[in-house]
Amino acid sequence: MDIAVKFKSVTTGPHPVYGFKTFHLGDFTFERDEYFTHIRWTTADGKPASHTMDAGDFLRALMRDVGWGFFYGWVNFDNVFGTTNHYKTVDVFAGTFNVNYKKAGVDLLQNFPTEEVRVTFVDMLEDWTNAGFDPYAAPQETGSPYGRKNGDNLDAVRRVRQLAERCVGLKDDLAMRTDGAGYPVNRAFADVPQDAPELHPEPGFENEIHAFNLFAYLSRSDVVWNPSFTSVVKHSYMCPTTEEHKLPIVHGNDRVEWFFQMSDEIVWDCGDKITAEPRARVVMKAGDMAAMPADCRHQGFSPKRSMLLVWENGSPQVVYDILEGRAPINPVSF
Numbered sequence: 001m002d003i004a005v006k007f008k009s010v011t012t013g014p015h016p017v018y019g020f021k022t023f024h025l026g027d028f029t030f031e032r033d034e035y036f037t038h039i040r041w042t043t044a045d046g047k048p049a050s051h052t053m054d055a056g057d058f059l060r061a062l063m064r065d066v067g068w069g070f071f072y073g074w075v076n077f078d079n080v081f082g083t084t085n086h087y088k089t090v091d092v093f094a095g096t097f098n099v100n101y102k103k104a105g106v107d108l109l110q111n112f113p114t115e116e117v118r119v120t121f122v123d124m125l126e127d128w129t130n131a132g133f134d135p136y137a138a139p140q141e142t143g144s145p146y147g148r149k150n151g152d153n154l155d156a157v158r159r160v161r162q163l164a165e166r167c168v169g170l171k172d173d174l175a176m177r178t179d180g181a182g183y184p185v186n187r188a189f190a191d192v193p194q195d196a197p198e199l200h201p202e203p204g205f206e207n208e209i210h211a212f213n214l215f216a217y218l219s220r221s222d223v224v225w226n227p228s229f230t231s232v233v234k235h236s237y238m239c240p241t242t243e244e245h246k247l248p249i250v251h252g253n254d255r256v257e258w259f260f261q262m263s264d265e266i267v268w269d270c271g272d273k274i275t276a277e278p279r280a281r282v283v284m285k286a287g288d289m290a291a292m293p294a295d296c297r298h299q300g301f302s303p304k305r306s307m308l309l310v311w312e313n314g315s316p317q318v319v320y321d322i323l324e325g326r327a328p329i330n331p332v333s334f
């Protein structure tokens, strides 16, 4: 018997002036006007509550939440609204992980099947993104998110990971090509050497042995705050990325996450995962390493496009090991 449930987004509108649809998910309502997104819900004692976000900030966060499949742990759009991934279901919340909203009793958290949230968020992203705005792009490299409904940008919001069939750089790989058919070097990485490692494979193995210049590779990434290239060895995920402007979400960890700053500089604001209260400010310069503990939230600011290697533990078990005390919250105890 087919027990798969098919979900459709629930909408009203479009708005007679702004042209955007209004979306409904459980007891949450999402509206967009020319500049802002308004999230509305009803508190436990029946009072109306709402939260307003800049439409550009909201769409950049929504793009990551959709594109990353709700990611690991918490995707806070800001310190009020966000999602928590339970890997088969997703919590959608407003104020639940903010000590003052909790104290005031004005928060709401509702759990949904992952597919129901995904369908709603994908449709919202597609309806609310105007022509010329790419939520994955650095703000200086794309158009404006603002204004009334004006077309769409489905190519950008439906972007999916390009999967390598073989090791990057081997025959038929597009990204490393320098003949104009691959990705161009980004303006911020014009000084990154494009030379390649020397290779001396035994005769007959020329198409099986390869190495490439990761800095040159990353200099060609066309998006920011999105893993540009990922290697997967069992549960060890190496995710080098390029970062410019701010991380569009405040990531709340359910496991330890390591950062290696490969170039330039990122400043991280770190806070308490549950209360949103500030905990630390981490200034990472090229060559620095840091680990984000499993009980923090963090948001990075990269004044110039920079290269960051994020090392994720993709184990489906580790989150429960941490919850039940079998694995540490902090990666190192001094």
Ligand SMILES: [Fe+2]
Pocket (backbone or CB within 6 Å): 251, 257, 292, 298
């Ligand atoms: Fe993170």
